[in-house]
Amino acid sequence: MKKWAVAMAAVLLLFSGCSNKEKVKEPEKKHEVVDKVVEKEGQKQEDPYFFPLTGIRSKAAVDGRAVAVMVNNHPKARPQSGLNKADVVYEVLAEGDITRFLAVFQSEKPTNIGPVRSARDYYIELAKGLNALYIAHGWSEEAKEMLEGNYIDNLNGMVYDGTLFKRSSTRKAPHNSYITYDNILKGAEQKHYSMEKSPPAFKFYTEEESKNITGNDAKSVMITYSKSAISDSTYEYDSTLGKYKRFSGGEQTVDLDTKEPVLLDNIFIIEAVHQVIDSYGRRDIDLKSGGKGYLLQKGKVTEVEWKNKNGLIVPMKDGEEIRLVPGKTWVNVVPTNPGLQKSVSFNVN
Missing domain, CATH: 3.50.90.10 (YerB-like)
Structure with missing residues (x-):
C-alpha cells in the first residue's frame, strides 16, 4: 500500500507539472497572436497629424x-x-x-x-x-x-x-x-508677427478613399481667360503619377531653379463675378457669394458649387463640403461672363 501511494503521488505530480506548463504556454501563444495583430494594425494606422492645406x-x-x-x-x-x-x-x-x-x-x-x-x-x-x-x-x-x-x-x-x-x-x-x-x-x-497659428483645414479623403473617386472622365482640361490666350492654362492627368501636370503657353510649369514640375492632386475651377473698375483694367471680383465650379481629381471631373466658408473657398455638392485628395491644389477663378462652359473645355482621352 505504501508503494502504491508513492506511485500515485508521482503520477499526480507528473499531471500537475504538465498542467502548469500548459497554463504558461497558453498566455505565450495569446501574446504572440496579440503581437501579430498589433503589428498588422500598426501598418494600417495613419500618422496622428496632418497638414491643414494638403492633408498629408x-x-x-x-x-x-x-x-x-x-x-x-x-x-x-x-x-x-x-x-x-x-x-x-x-x-x-x-x-x-x-x-x-x-x-x-x-x-x-x-x-x-x-x-x-x-x-x-x-x-x-x-x-x-x-x-x-x-x-x-x-x-x-x-x-x-x-x-x-x-x-x-x-x-x-x-x-x-x-x-x-x-x-x-x-x-x-x-x-x-x-x-x-x-x-x-x-x-x-x-515686425513682431507671430508665425505659430496654423491656417484652417480643408477636408480630405483618406488615401484608400481617394482611389475610389467617381465622376466623368477628364484626362485634361484647358482654361481660357481671354482671346489673346496669354494666361490660358492646361492640366493633364498622368495616371502613372496619379497627379496633374500644368502647362502655360505650351510649356510645362516647372521651377526655375530646380526644374522640378508643378504636380497637383486637385484642380478646382470656379466662376465669380468680375467687374472692371478703372482704365487700367483692374477688377473687383466677388469671392464671397459662391457659384458654380468643377472639381478634377484622379482623372475625373465633378460639377460642384463653391462656397466661401469663413474666408476659405471650398467645393460643395448637395449642401455638403466635398473632400480633397491629399496633396496640392490649384484654384482657377474665371469670370461668370463668359462663364465656365465657354471658359473650360475637357478632353476625355
Whole structure:
C-alpha cells in the first residue's frame, strides 16, 4: 500500500507539472497572436497629424502659419520660383488678360519665391481667410489702404526693396523681384508677427478613399481667360503619377531653379463675378457669394458649387463640403461672363 501511494503521488505530480506548463504556454501563444495583430494594425494606422492645406500625414506636429505670396504670371516672369512647393495656388485675373498667382506655403518652405508682384484687394481677402502672412511687391490704391491700415500682417517690396526683397539681374522690372523664405521669417521677426497659428483645414479623403473617386472622365482640361490666350492654362492627368501636370503657353510649369514640375492632386475651377473698375483694367471680383465650379481629381471631373466658408473657398455638392485628395491644389477663378462652359473645355482621352 505504501508503494502504491508513492506511485500515485508521482503520477499526480507528473499531471500537475504538465498542467502548469500548459497554463504558461497558453498566455505565450495569446501574446504572440496579440503581437501579430498589433503589428498588422500598426501598418494600417495613419500618422496622428496632418497638414491643414494638403492633408498629408505627419508623425510630428504640423503647426505653423501659412505664407501667401503674390507671384507674377506674365510670360516674361516664367518659369517662376517656388510654385512647386505651394500647398495651394489661387490663379485670378489681375488687370487686362494677365492672371496672377497667390501661392500659399505651409507644409513646405521653398528657398526662393518669385517674381513677386503687386497686391490687389481680393487676393488680400483670400490670404486673410487663411490667416496667412501676406507678401507682395506693390499695390493698387484699394490694396494699399488695406495693407497700410494693418488689415492683414504683410511684407511689401515697396518698403523692403533691396533688403528683404532682392532684384534678379537676369530679368527686367517688374518681373525681377524675389524673396527667400529666410527673409520672410526675418521680416516677420522684425515686425513682431507671430508665425505659430496654423491656417484652417480643408477636408480630405483618406488615401484608400481617394482611389475610389467617381465622376466623368477628364484626362485634361484647358482654361481660357481671354482671346489673346496669354494666361490660358492646361492640366493633364498622368495616371502613372496619379497627379496633374500644368502647362502655360505650351510649356510645362516647372521651377526655375530646380526644374522640378508643378504636380497637383486637385484642380478646382470656379466662376465669380468680375467687374472692371478703372482704365487700367483692374477688377473687383466677388469671392464671397459662391457659384458654380468643377472639381478634377484622379482623372475625373465633378460639377460642384463653391462656397466661401469663413474666408476659405471650398467645393460643395448637395449642401455638403466635398473632400480633397491629399496633396496640392490649384484654384482657377474665371469670370461668370463668359462663364465656365465657354471658359473650360475637357478632353476625355
